Amino acid sequence: MSIDEPSLARLMAASQRGDRAAYQALLGDSRKWLTRYFARRIAPHHIDDLVQETLVSMHRKLATWDSGRAFLPWLAAIARYRWIDMLRRQRDEAELGDNDAAVGAEDEAVHAKLSIDHLLTLLPPGQAQAITLVKIEGASIAEASQISGQSESLVKVNIHRGLKKLAELIESE
């Protein structure tokens, strides 16, 4: 089933009225959309957690969707909020050095609004490179150090500072 805006908006309007079947279908479609949305924004092993957190937030904030507006920008705003929250937690926990392959994602208009590529251009090159290598491409700290020519501790510092700045940039968008 294709995920198109008018169908999602219809399902959401029915969900707000308490239609459980419509809501189940909406959550299923939202899950697919969110999986693609997060695929280029976070290391693969975090995607499912983030999808679940976003679905729960969506459930708690169901009344904040205005039927006069599109559904996907609303879902994207909630997804972005959960993403920032996870970036913050990663920064706070200094959880660095994961080894996962990146997953490709289709671009959509609403995704482009907050494309990670665009945001990375706003960071200093060293920080952008460290985040791209470790957090998006899944390289280890040692590999990132070798590829970038930065020392391992500099890679960690650049990721820490870069994630902090990234969260601020996303909030200001």
Add this chain to the structure above:
Amino acid sequence: MTMKDASIDDLIDGLATDLKPVRPRRVMQGSLWVVAGWLGVGAVLVALFGARADLVAGAMPPLSMLAFWLTAAAGIAAAWSALRMGLPGVGRDYGGWRWAVGALLALPLAALAVSFGDGHAHTEAAQRSFDIHCLLQGIASGLGVGAALFLWLRAGAPTSPTRAGWVIGIAAGAAGASIIALLCSSDDLVHITLWHASAVPVSAVAGRVLLTRFLRW
């Protein structure tokens, strides 16, 4: 099917079972809370302390009237932005308050020019009417609007709690300053800037420091 897939399926089933009908939140409904908070507190204060004498006589001086409308416009713009922040959406613009607040800068700029241009007369007048009472009253007067916006956003989904805290504070401070313009009879630009309009930055900082953590969800 992986364990993660199964757990998301279970989650979806659980959320669907848990679904209750909800009444969509409307900005207009929040606006009514804000209007009630603004007019309610204003009416109580005017009843308690009495409106300024020249207002009662129907002849409010132009400068005081200008300050009233400037602060009221900033309050309306900030409150509207804060209300919209409760209903999220990528691509929505919440920045309307910046223009009205920017216009408020006319007050300190003009006060500075007057202080430097007119010798010590205005500064002395402001010192004579040194009145932190006006500032405290202004901050307290904004609590109705601040509380309405805070409750609205607590139940909503502000995607930048930090910015929401600032904007609630700005709206509350500007609303309070507009109420004080109806109570305090001073028509001195330095006094109005120092003891009325400064409720805006003070409340903004308070909103940022005190409210942000409660607006996270």
